[in-house]
Amino acid sequence: MNKSSSDPKQRFKYYGTPGKDFARFDVNSDLPEEVQPTPRYEAHLGLQVFPTLPLIPPLNWGLFSGLAKRFGFRSMAGPNLQTWMPANLSRLHRDKFSDEYFVERRLNGFNPGKLNRVKDQEWQYAVNYQTGRYKAEPGGLLPEYSEARFVLEGSTLKVHSIKYSLKNQTIICFPTDAQKWEDAKYYFRSAEYVFQEIQSHLGRTHMNMNQYAMAFYRNVINSPIRELLFSHFEGLLSIDKKGAALIIGDTGFIPEASALDAKSVEGVLADEIATLTYHWSPEKQTLPDPIDNNYFDRAAVAMWELLKTYVAKFFDDNQRKIKNYWSEIEGMSEDLVTHSILKQELGTLAIKDEKDLQQLCVYVIYHCTFFHSWVNNKQYEDGGDIEYTAIGLWDKDDPNYDPKKVQERHDAQVKLMWSLANVHYNPALEFAPLPLKKLLWEYRDRIEPGIPLGLIMMSINI
Structure with missing residues (x-):
């Protein structure tokens, strides 16, 4: 193996200009072998999304592609689409x-x-x-x-x-x-939908975690932190590389289906990432008043508490080795700072000490597991019903109005939301380390009914 292929900083290249473009893997580079999708992931993905193949980047679908064609899923479109697709929460309400x-x-x-x-x-x-x-x-x-x-x-x-x-x-x-x-x-639900997709889903989970994954892959090799975080980054760079064309860009889902143009979508995304720092906790956003059906705050705080316990125990068990390989953490910190677009008034992403590193690990695992599972899995609950909410609304009196194109946009919304919300790969209750599984079960009553425990995934892989 030559030096360039073995050097993680050569294999994991950043996109764009440091400090100007938000930090992410260079979509024009080949995905390194260790972050390629596993055969089990591709099989699982195929089982879940073959009805919506026209919306998914080409993979080796094999049998699934044939089934999709045979049963007519490729031509699913038009006014009957919503009755053909599985019902969502709003339709059932x-x-x-x-x-x-x-x-x-x-x-x-x-x-x-x-x-x-x-x-x-x-x-x-x-x-x-x-x-x-x-x-x-x-x-x-x-x-x-x-x-x-x-x-x-x-x-x-x-x-x-x-x-x-x-x-x-x-x-x-x-x-x-x-x-x-x-x-x-x-109108409010439509505006909310646009910002959900760009800010909460793409920004706060996918692209925000991408910057931590890049710094991690480029530097952390021997530190125990690799063991702690590696499984939570599985699939992230791969799905973000595919999503760069599928979701954003001139022909991406959001610019095509919403009323925002491609440049504005990337503007919203960059503005959101510029406000995100690992020096954060759910307590900063929880509502100060007790509200009977405020299940999200209760679940978010519970997840954060259990992860603090989980990460603290990991650090106690591996403290000596973490110190021995602290130079890798320094390299990770340097990459985070160099490529971050965080607003100056919000501080820095530097990892100054072990306390910072623990906070970063809790933050990363929280977003890769609980928060992404919440905002991704619930997309179809709202976005699977055009009557209830549409990511794009169009003025029928405007000369640019094209009813056929609007219908195509609505079809794409419903099918893509179903696909994204129904790939449940690597549930934490099955694949997490035993100490994390035990804590999840202990905190189950506080996490549910906000989100079923079995729908919390290990990583951002869809």
């Missing part, structure tokens, strides 16, 4: 357009942790999205600003009003405003 369900999804849906406490207003909580900073395509209906407000009555959260700006007109709607109120909720 007795009143998916109710205000109660609207509140519940803001607490426990696919874009959690967005509620902010508000002072000196009639309402106590709000979620807002400022999409006006980014460019929408001609004919796209995307509010420049959208804010849902909520009032706390005892331990119950209720929706108060929605304020949004569309076509330079600011509108405030209340639950008593009949159809205008339903329109306001629909």
